Amino acid sequence: IIDSIQTIYFASLTSAPGSVAQVRECTSALMQVAKRENITLLIVGHVTKDGSIAGPRVLEHLVDTVLFFEGDRFASHRLLRSMKNRFGATHEIGVFEMVAHGLREVANPSELFLGSRDEVVSGTSTIVACEGTRPIVVELQALVSPASFGSPRRSATGLDSNRLQQILAVLEKRVGVPLSKLDTYLASVGGIKVEEPAADLGIAIAVVAGFRDRVVDPHTVLIGEVGLGGQVRQVSQLELRLREAAKLGFRRAIIPKGQMPPDLGLDIIPVPKVLDAIIEAIPAQPNNGGSISSPDLEDRPQVDILPQSRQDELEDELEPETDIF
Known part of the structure; x- marks a missing residue:
């Protein structure tokens, strides 16, 4: 040496x-x-x-x-x-x-960059990134809040900030999610750098879940590239990514339509557009009058989210053109 x-x-x-x-x-x-x-x-x-x-x-x-x-x-x-x-x-x-x-x-390494699934937090999603031939499961966290100043702030830690800006534009134009007046913060757990396009779908779902204050199923992984037209495009090494997710106990995978991997014990949900992925990944309304529950979380305490009336007030302030939820 x-x-x-x-x-x-x-x-x-x-x-x-x-x-x-x-x-x-x-x-x-x-x-x-x-x-x-x-x-x-x-x-x-x-x-x-x-x-x-x-x-x-x-x-x-x-x-x-x-x-x-x-x-x-x-x-x-x-x-x-x-x-x-x-x-x-x-x-x-x-x-x-x-x-x-x-x-x-x-x-x-997947356990290092995967957050605890015992905690139910809104605005989180799970992706499978590939570094060479090594798949790594990474948790993404998004926080969306009203802008304190005139110009909204967009911050990305561990991810490409330009990619975040592009996905926010797609969500507003193609899906109708009003994000132009909101601060958006995005981070990967552990600070690992994720630069590949296969993380796009996970970023989009985390942002929408953070905007609606909903919890994405912690046993679901999201894999796909988001096009400017709102399409979910195919990615490479899909089978390798799904094998890693199955090994860590995930049960569902939302993937691009047209890619059908072999049976790995996962519930595969192919989607053609980001809107379809949002419908599959994010619950339309909170259960039990403002609290979140899931069959996988029966023995865990309920988590309160913002009252529906406060969410309606926030949406009225932002004047969204389209409400898909």
Whole structure:
């Protein structure tokens, strides 16, 4: 293990350690030693503030694999992400947890990024994201509230903010959900970065559930890309995602229409549009006069939500053009 490449140098070179010439020559010499002795060599390098490798780009071309550690500095878990791999697939990840004795491998990362299903909270949904060939079940949380100032605020933690803006526009134009005067906050549990389009349907359902203050069935996963026309588009590696959901005890899956996976013990609900997914995932009215109940939650305490009269007042203030609920 060489820690770090910016601190070693050739005495025969007049340039300072960490310079382009020193990094290039030292890396080339180390590569020759590794291949001659048939050993594995790990080279630790510095990174810049934007997360890229410090120094010359030739360093990335000389080595066989480039690995990055990433993660929230306030969280205990770290993701080891592959950006280059001559002998395997890129964009694979390894999940580790920082403990007292160092990094420990997380055997089942889905449990790390999945919130407790014992708590009934409105505005949450569950998706299955794929990092390379590894499926990870992630819980999304959305909070929708009246804007305090003239311009509403849209914030996304762990997800692409531009993607959130696009989905909010689709919900308002194609579905009729009035969100233009509301603040919208979206976050992924654990702070994991989810960038693939397959998370679109989960984002849309979480936002609508947060707007209506409804609870999505905690045993349902949502998989699908949302088009600008309000369609739910097909995604890749659907069977792999559903197998992970079934392994963790989920019972229903709302997926794009036209993709029919093999029988995995899940209740599969194909939907062609976002509106159909909303109808299937979100209850139209709260049960028992303003409280939420479910067959899966019979032994758990009831959770009060906003009175229907307050929701009607909020909708009157926003002047929605269409009420689909």
